[in-house]
Every structure is written in C-alpha cells, then in structure tokens.
Amino acid sequence: MMIQRLSRKISYAKLLLTGGFILYLLFAIASPIYAQRFEFSGSRKKQSIPFVLVKNLIIVPVYINGKGPYNFLLDTGVAQMIITDTTFLENLDLKKAQTVKVQGYGFGDNIEAVLTRNVTAKIGKATIRNIPTAIFKKDIFDLSNYLGIKIYGILGYYFFNSFSVKINYYTNKLTFYTHDAKIEPKGTSIPIQITGGKPYLSTQIKTDELGDIPVDLLIDNGSSHPLMMESLHDKPFPLPAKTISANLGVGINGIINGSMGRVAEIKLGTYTFKEVLTGFPEYNIGRSTMEGRTRNGSLGSDILRHFVVTFDYTGGSIYLKKNNNEVPKFEHDMSGLEIYVLQGIKDRYYIGRIEIGSPAEEAGLQVNDEITAINFASVIHYKLNDLTEMLKERNGKQLLIEIYRGNDKHVVLLRLKKRI
Structure with a gap:
C-alpha cells in the first residue's frame, strides 16, 4: 500500500512538471509582491554559477538562513519562494508565521501552507533578507522522487527581479548581473509584461484548423513542456484533429485532465518552431481570476532550452539567442509508462502510472513493477533523466525491460510507438 500511495503521488508530480508547472500561489490573503531584492556585497556586479538540468528543469544551490546548500528549482512560473521540504517547519523560527489554506487550480481539498518572511536566502554571492516564503505542511509534489535528485524548494520572481538573468541551457551555466552593470544582452529582444510576479509575452501561433492566431502566454521555464494552450476568446482552446487523452498537470489541490496534440507553428521573435507538442487542459474559468490576468496558455522549457535566454524583468524584455543550428523535434x-525513484544507498526505479492503450499496457507492464534492467544493463548505470529520454527516443525501437513484480522476475519486450 505504501508503494501504491507513493506511486500515485509521483505520478501527479510528473504530470505537474510535464504538463505545465500549474502552481497558482497567488495568496490573495497574503502580502503582495514587495521590493526586497537579492544583492551582492561590495562592488560585485556579476556572477556565473553552474546548474544541474534535469528534464529541462534548472536546479541551483540555495542557502537558507546560513545553512545548505539546498537544491532549488529556478522557476519563472512562481512568485513567492516555495519550500517543499517539510523539515524546514521544524528548523525555522516561525513564531510570527501565518498558516493559510491555499486554493489551487484543480480538484480536491485545499492544502495548508505556512507563510513567513523570516527567511534569508543566498544564491552564489547574492543575498536577500525577509523573502516572502510559503512552506507547505505536506510535500504534495514529491519532486525529489520524480527528478531523481533531492529538491527542497522553488525560487522565482525575487531572483529574476533582482538581476538580468542569463540561462545557457547548452553549457548549464547561469549568469546574473546587476541592472547597472552595463552589460548588453545578446539575441532577439521580445517584450514581456510582469503581472503577479510572473512574465508574459504576446506572440502568434498557427493551427491547421484556425490558421494564424495572436496569443498571450505565460513564460514558465519551471515546466518541462514545450507549449500549453488553454483558452481562446474565454472558451476552451479548440483541439486539433489528432489528440490523445492525458493527465496534464496537478494544481495545489488536484489533477488537471486534458488532451495532448500538436500546434503547427509558434513564432518567437525571428524564430519559428513547427509541429510543436502541445497540451490542452480542461478549461477552468476561474484561472484568470486567480492569476490576475487573462492568457491563452504557457510557453515551457522544452522550447526555451534551444536558446541562450536572458530575462530582464525591469527592462521588460526577454532575449533569445539560438544555441545551435539543430532543427528542434x-x-x-x-511507452505510456512513467518512472519514479525511491532514493537510498541504491536508487530503485518503479512504474508509477501506465496509460490506457499504450505500448506499456500492451506489453503487460503494471503499476508498482520495479525496473531492474533495460537491454540487460542494470538501471544503476542510468540516471532517471536518461531513462525518460530513452522512452521517447525513436518510433518502433524495442527495449527488453527486466522487472520484479513481488518476488517474481519477468523480462518484457516493449516496442515504442509514436502516439501523437
């Protein structure tokens, strides 16, 4: 039963990240966006640090109240800093903290979070004091098991608003510099608007059914997906002719269902991407009220990763410079299965969810099967990210999956199939 409960939670976490980091933490009853900023000490104006990239998501080391470093996701899709590791509730002085019920975009019970500004955060040589922070009383995301690396929280607006932030997805290097550093960003400039601590842009997409459409998108680099289209003219965004049903995300209090399909084109400045994999969540009329503005969808990191991206919140721009000549696919x-990790001295890989009618279901794989080898190579030779990429590598590719089901060992032939 423990593994069953965990597998469902990990399943939701994967959907959360691949379907768009739908984390509407607006905290209407909490404090608004304040003017606190990260600052360098002395005369320093610039710093570069490496980051870890897992499933298109950026993980950086952050010190909290002088302790750490702790792995945090760097995410333009959130405003307040979020701590997902519940042990911080025991270690921080929360005497003046406020406990609230957080209403999210989904279905189910509200989640309790502790709101505090009694936190000092440091990334590289830059420090911020009294940063508004939400600490969840329950780790509903299980990001560590989904990503295969311990995750303690999420850092967003307060970092991006403090600096011009350059993300090089090719070299895994993060460079941030003060606004008076007189460093000219390189690349195509696209205007952005900051609302509720999140960046938005206006652009154009094309669908086979509707032709060219102007759209407003949230820029969400904390989401693994390329694109999500949610609404058009205050109605659900029209689905393309070919889609598959999918769980596209999880909000603070529930799963978000929808469909997966493709958009013929999206333009970003001088760049055009074709046949873009796109999620179409069920329409929720209350989302724009929670976010404080209307939008058609969100742009995720599976598109952004093809650029060196510079965010300039105070200048109202994002700069895109192509990092290679590769034609994105x-x-x-x-496969139709998702894998999560139980971390320990030896990481163990389990199947958390299997899609109906998928190659994984046809092959006879089951939820809670432990994967021990692929093509006769032990999974200890792989990272979780490697296994995920392997499962979308090539249509028709065959994989021999060795699994344990209870005490029984099985070898299953899985043939990958392009379904959308």
Whole structure:
C-alpha cells in the first residue's frame, strides 16, 4: 500500500512538471509582491554559477538562513519562494508565521501552507533578507522522487527581479548581473509584461484548423513542456484533429485532465518552431481570476532550452539567442509508462502510472513493477533523466525491460510507438 500511495503521488508530480508547472500561489490573503531584492556585497556586479538540468528543469544551490546548500528549482512560473521540504517547519523560527489554506487550480481539498518572511536566502554571492516564503505542511509534489535528485524548494520572481538573468541551457551555466552593470544582452529582444510576479509575452501561433492566431502566454521555464494552450476568446482552446487523452498537470489541490496534440507553428521573435507538442487542459474559468490576468496558455522549457535566454524583468524584455543550428523535434513519451525513484544507498526505479492503450499496457507492464534492467544493463548505470529520454527516443525501437513484480522476475519486450 505504501508503494501504491507513493506511486500515485509521483505520478501527479510528473504530470505537474510535464504538463505545465500549474502552481497558482497567488495568496490573495497574503502580502503582495514587495521590493526586497537579492544583492551582492561590495562592488560585485556579476556572477556565473553552474546548474544541474534535469528534464529541462534548472536546479541551483540555495542557502537558507546560513545553512545548505539546498537544491532549488529556478522557476519563472512562481512568485513567492516555495519550500517543499517539510523539515524546514521544524528548523525555522516561525513564531510570527501565518498558516493559510491555499486554493489551487484543480480538484480536491485545499492544502495548508505556512507563510513567513523570516527567511534569508543566498544564491552564489547574492543575498536577500525577509523573502516572502510559503512552506507547505505536506510535500504534495514529491519532486525529489520524480527528478531523481533531492529538491527542497522553488525560487522565482525575487531572483529574476533582482538581476538580468542569463540561462545557457547548452553549457548549464547561469549568469546574473546587476541592472547597472552595463552589460548588453545578446539575441532577439521580445517584450514581456510582469503581472503577479510572473512574465508574459504576446506572440502568434498557427493551427491547421484556425490558421494564424495572436496569443498571450505565460513564460514558465519551471515546466518541462514545450507549449500549453488553454483558452481562446474565454472558451476552451479548440483541439486539433489528432489528440490523445492525458493527465496534464496537478494544481495545489488536484489533477488537471486534458488532451495532448500538436500546434503547427509558434513564432518567437525571428524564430519559428513547427509541429510543436502541445497540451490542452480542461478549461477552468476561474484561472484568470486567480492569476490576475487573462492568457491563452504557457510557453515551457522544452522550447526555451534551444536558446541562450536572458530575462530582464525591469527592462521588460526577454532575449533569445539560438544555441545551435539543430532543427528542434518535440516528442511525447512513446511507452505510456512513467518512472519514479525511491532514493537510498541504491536508487530503485518503479512504474508509477501506465496509460490506457499504450505500448506499456500492451506489453503487460503494471503499476508498482520495479525496473531492474533495460537491454540487460542494470538501471544503476542510468540516471532517471536518461531513462525518460530513452522512452521517447525513436518510433518502433524495442527495449527488453527486466522487472520484479513481488518476488517474481519477468523480462518484457516493449516496442515504442509514436502516439501523437
């Protein structure tokens, strides 16, 4: 039963990240966006640090109240800093903290969070004091098991608003510099608007059914997906002719269902991407009220990763410089299964969810099966990210999956299939 409960939670966490980091933490009853900023000490104006990239998501080391470093996701899709590791509730002085019920975009019970500004955060040589922070009383995301690396929280607006922030996805290097550093960003400049601590842009997409459409998108680099289209003219965004049903995300209090398909084109400045894998969540009329503005969808990191991206919140721009001449191809998982990790001295890999009618179901794989080897190579030779990429590598590719089901060992032939 423990593994069953955990597998469901990990399943939701994966959907959360691949379907758009739908984390509407607006905290209407909490404090608004304040003017606190990260600052360098002395005369320093610039710093570069490496980051870890897992499933298109950026993980950086952050010190909290002088302790750490702790792995945090760097995410333009959130405003307040979020701590997901519940042990911080025991270690921080929360005497003046406020406990609230957080209403999210989904279905189910509200989640309790502790709101505090009694936190000092440091990334590299830059420090911020009294940063508004939400600490969840329950780790509903299980990001560590989904990403295969311990995650303690999420850092967003307060970092991006403090600096011009350059993300090089090719070299895994993060460079941030003060606004008076007189460093000219390189690349195509696209205007952005900051609302509720989050960046938005206006652009154009094309669908086979509707032709060219002007759209407003949230820029969400904390989401693994390429694109999500949610609404058009205050109605659900029209689905393309070919889609598959999918769980696209999880909000603070529930799963978000929808469909997966493709958009013919999206333009970003001088760049055009074709046949873009796109999620179409069920329409929720209350989302724009929670966010404080209307939008058609969100732009995720599976597109952003093809650029050196510079965010300039105070200048109202994002700069995109192509990092290679590769023609991007956007592929959905071709197996129909998702894998999560139970971390320990030896990481163990389990199947958390299997899609109905998928190659994984046809092959006879089951939820809670432990994967021990692929093509006769032990999974200890792989990272979770490697296994995920392997499952969307090529249509028709065959994999021999060795699994344990209870005490019984099985070897299953899995043939990957492009489903969308």
